[in-house]
Amino acid sequence: MSPAAAEAALRLPEAERPEIGSPDEHSAARPIAPDPTPLPWIGRPLRRVEDERLLRGQGRFVGDLAPAGCLHLAFARSASGAGRIGRLDLAAARGAPGVVAALSGVDVRGLGAAAV
Numbered sequence: 001m002s003p004a005a006a007e008a009a010l011r012l013p014e015a016e017r018p019e020i021g022s023p024d025e026h027s028a029a030r031p032i033a034p035d036p037t038p039l040p041w042i043g044r045p046l047r048r049v050e051d052e053r054l055l056r057g058q059g060r061f062v063g064d065l066a067p068a069g070c071l072h073l074a075f076a077r078s079a080s081g082a083g084r085i086g087r088l089d090l091a092a093a094r095g096a097p098g099v100v101a102a103l104s105g106v107d108v109r110g111l112g113a114a115a116v
Helices: 004-013 051-055 091-095 104-110
Strands: none
Touching: none
């Protein structure tokens, strides 16, 4: 039912109002079949196995892992939404202790678009 038709139906006396979900000229009547395989945990209590270790401070998280050779990545984004970069000198960043690489858009332009 279109929004305009719904508003018009609300103005009718209650006895003349169409049934909620009834088909109108813009929709076909499609019966909804019940799910033949209900999920066993729906509507039932479920014992959570992770709670105890999290409550005791013994949970392990991705941030806690440090595989050998793991590097960290940081992005520096513009502080100005409409600004233009006139010059970018990465020499100091590349020379900083522990830095493996410092890249600019020019360095990665061939990789395609990335969501950051």
